[in-house]
Amino acid sequence: MSVEAREARQPWILLSPALTALVLLLFVPLLFIVVYSFWLRSAAGADQAGFYLDNWREALGDAFYRDILLGTLRIAAITTLVCALMGYPAAYFIARSKGNKVLLLLLLMLPFWISYIIRTMSWINILGTSGALNSVLLSLGIVSEPLRMLYNETTVILGLVHFLLPFMVLNVYVSLDGIDTNLEDAANSLGATRWQAFTQVTLPLSLPGLAAGGLLCFVLGAGTYITPLVLGGPRDAMFANLVYEAIITQLNWPLGSALSLMLLAVLGVLVAIYNRYLGMAQLAKGLG
Amino acid sequence: MTKRIDDTTRYQRLLDRYREGDLDRRSFLGLIGAAGMAYGMQTPFAKYASAQSVGQVRFDGWGGVVSEAFREHAFAPFTSKTGTEVVDGTFSGGDEYLAQVRASQPGEYNIAHLSGVFDYARYANFDLTTALNLDNIPNMELVMTRLVEPYRAITPDALSAVPYDYGxxxxxxxxxxxxxxxxxxxxxxxxxxxxxxxxxxxxxxxxxxxxxxxxxxxxxxxxxxxxxxxxxxxxxxxxxxxxxxxxxxxxxxxxxxxxxxxxxxxxxxxxxxxxxxxxxxxxxxxxxxGWQECLFVIKGSPVAACEELLNFMLAPETSIAVAEGQNYPPALDATKVDLGAKIPTLPAFDATGTLSGLTFADPAYWNGNEADWSKTFSRVQRGY
Missing domain, CATH: 3.40.190.10 (Periplasmic binding protein-like II)
Known part of the structure; x- marks a missing residue:
């Protein structure tokens, strides 16, 4: 075998464990879900194999699913925006700080050491009727009776921001850290104010990181179901909750499969748009 | 008699050897990895084993104070007495658990603390029942007949569960x-x-x-x-x-x-x-x-070991201790067994052994409407 042929094979050999895992753990199960989405749930509860378009007709044609999907995208968009507004200054501060950068990054990673569910439930102890915040407000005499803060859409968004903020900060930080600070100095020396240097030099250069963080926050936020379950009221649900209910409560795996593929397709289109204009390299850098 | 060691004990011994320096880290991790791989490789084929040895039985229940009562008053004494370990898992709802069972290999889940007769009917619809030999569960004689009848109506040939409590x-x-x-x-x-x-x-x-x-x-x-x-x-x-x-x-x-x-x-x-x-x-x-709960043996389970556990759990001393712990009256007939002082004070307790004061869900009626009503509720819940 020639050296060129051997070199051409090497990447595939090195990639083969990852590719095998991807095929077995992602593509094959996905294929099962695709097949399932064309089956039917029989009246007795057992699934009826075949090729039926009923689930897809229902998933695509029913206003109920469309409304919840749009609501989910709206909540994910608000969450992403809040994460960007809160995450950018934090990332900027970490990137420009001297000496304690490692400590700050460690603090940023700290929430990941605690289970996502526990972190979400912690808000009940903070915002509940007898939670920490109400106790402080009552003891200071600011309110006469506990404020109702839990179990609404705002607390769902709060829980999502709590969960997703570190993803945004990390991505923006990686982007900002790679920008040569001499560029800002050069802008200043040419007469730009600090604000102008930031808006015309630093911010545009860091946009790929912001976009990568935004994409991650949006996709993860749109796919969550725990947060609305724990922090939402009776009406608060995201699309993943409908998938959960179809599969777990109604035992309607075919419809649940169609719904999950629908969500996957919508989020897949967003990822494809991101990849078309910004490329996945920035995302890999942020995650790395 | 030689006592068979379970996987947890094997792991603990390996860990002790590693901590004491008898085993280097590479060998320790290698053995753990090999054990994991062996388990992963054999699990799909385990159902074909013709002479499966039974060192443990898996039990799934409702968690919280209920599971605590089961662990303390039933599983621990049973393991001490028989050497069979009861691996105990929890679920938050019957629907979620049924989805897990349907996606599992036969034998992976053994006994479940199921609620309502409609759950029994659903498991029967999905062909998840097994046939219990009641000769091996003599304590069934102490159970209220009223609680057994609904299950017999669904599987007339053989029961797949024993009633355990109600509330x-x-x-x-x-x-x-x-x-x-x-x-x-x-x-x-x-x-x-x-x-x-x-x-x-x-x-x-x-x-x-x-x-x-x-x-x-x-x-x-x-x-x-x-x-x-x-x-x-x-x-x-x-x-x-x-x-x-x-x-x-x-x-x-x-x-x-x-x-x-x-x-x-x-x-x-x-x-x-x-x-x-x-x-x-x-x-x-x-x-x-009103509802009754049962201990349901899932298809593919080691039936003899499960029957032994069920009989142990229905024994008055176990049943009463569990009932007092979980605060649900036991399925035992109060006219046949002295249930002590606490149980008669529990909510829903029936001293007559007939349960005539409670209204139970008609399984045929509720299961017949399940697909429609569960779906409609999902919409109504979201504002429709």
């Missing part, structure tokens, strides 16, 4: 804000009383919502004639409720923290709250939701 889903209320008199006067309608807006809770289970919707509209839950009225009552409750709870732990937390003042609740959990000193009242309205 009700009644109205739980905080006495600081709602008096006993007001509760008796308003009954199930208190859950749609605007005076308690945002202080009302409810289980996110579609069956319970429909059952209470029927009570609120003055209908027989086992023969609902005006379903639109029931959905309207569920909508009214949804708009007044602060939170749909999803587990017994969440129910207890919402009541104990005074996030909600009134909700329907499981009798045993409310009794547990009362034991903890919370001033929570409990009231079963007329036609309140």
């Amino acid at each position: 009700t889903t009644g109205l739980a209320y905080n006495r600081k804000y709602i008096s006993d008199e007001e509760m008796r006067e308003k009954g199930a309608s208190i859950l749609i009383d605007e005076a308690y807006k945002d202080r009302i809770g409810g289980w996110s289970d579609w069956r319970t919502r429909v059952w209470y919707g029927a009570l609120q509209t003055g209908q027989d839950p086992n023969n609902i004639e005006d379903m639109d009225a029931v959905w309207d009552a569920i909508r009214a409750h949804r708009d007044l409720a602060l939170k749909y709870w999803g587990s017994g732990a969440e129910l207890m937390s919402l009541l104990a923290e005074e996030e909600i003042y009134v909700t329907e609740g499981w009798s045993g959990r409310i009794a547990a709250l009362q034991e903890q000193g919370h001033d929570i009242g409990y009231y079963d309205p007329p036609n309140g939701f």
Whole structure:
């Protein structure tokens, strides 16, 4: 075998464990879900194999699913925006700080050491009727009776921001850290104010990181179901909750499969748009 | 007699050897990895083993105080007596658990603490039953006949479960804000009383919502004639409720923290709250939701070991201790067995052995409407 042929094979050999895992753990199960989405749930509860378009007709044609999907995208968009507004200054501060950068990054990673569910439930102890915040407000005499803060859409968004903020900060930080600070100095020396240097030099250069963080926050936020379950009221649900209910409560795996593929397709289109204009390299850098 | 060691003991011994320096880190991790790989490789084929040895039985239940009672009063003594380990898992709802069982290999799940006769019927529909030999479970003679009959009607040839306890889903209320008199006067309608807006809770289970919707509209839950009225009552409750709870732990937390003042609740959990000193009242309205629970042996399980465990669990001393721990009366007939002092004080207790005072869900009626009602509830819950 020639050296060129051997070199051409090497990447595939090195990639083969990852590719095998991807095929077995992602593509094959996905294929099962695709097949399932064309089956039917029989009246007795057992699934009826075949090729039926009923689930897809229902998933695509029913206003109920469309409304919840749009609501989910709206909540994910608000969450992403809040994460960007809160995450950018934090990332900027970490990137420009001297000496304690490692400590700050460690603090940023700290929430990941605690289970996502526990972190979400912690808000009940903070915002509940007898939670920490109400106790402080009552003891200071600011309110006469506990404020109702839990179990609404705002607390769902709060829980999502709590969960997703570190993803945004990390991505923006990686982007900002790679920008040569001499560029800002050069802008200043040419007469730009600090604000102008930031808006015309630093911010545009860091946009790929912001976009990568935004994409991650949006996709993860749109796919969550725990947060609305724990922090939402009776009406608060995201699309993943409908998938959960179809599969777990109604035992309607075919419809649940169609719904999950629908969500996957919508989020897949967003990822494809991101990849078309910004490329996945920035995302890999942020995650790395 | 040589006692067979289980996987946990094997792991512990390996860990001890590593900690004591008999084993280097590479060998230790290699052995753990090899064990994991061997387990992963053999699991799909384990069902074909013709002479499967039984060192452990898996049991899945409702978690919280219920599982604690099972662990302390049933599993630990059973393991001490027989050497068979009971691996105990939990679930938050029967629907979720059935989905897991359907996706599993036969034999992966063994015994489940299932609620309602409708669950038994669903498992039978999915061909998940097994045939128990009641000669191996002599303590079945002590069980109330009324609790066995519904299961026999579904699988006349052989039972796949033994009844274990019963209870009700009644109205739980905080006495600081709602008096006993007001509760008796308003009954199930208190859950749609605007005076308690945002202080009302409810289980996110579609069956319970429909059952209470029927009570609120003055209908027989086992023969609902005006379903639109029931959905309207569920909508009214949804708009007044602060939170749909999803587990017994969440129910207890919402009541104990005074996030909600009134909700329907499981009798045993409310009794547990009362034991903890919370001033929570409990009231079963007329036609309140009665249910029975069973220990169901799932298809593919080691039947002999499961029968041995079931007989042990039905023994009066075990059954009474578990019942006192989980606060649900046992399935044992009070006319045949002396149930002690505490059990007669538990909510829903029946001293006659007939359970004539409780209304149970008709499994054929409820399972026949499951697909339609569970789907509709999902929409109603979201504002439709």
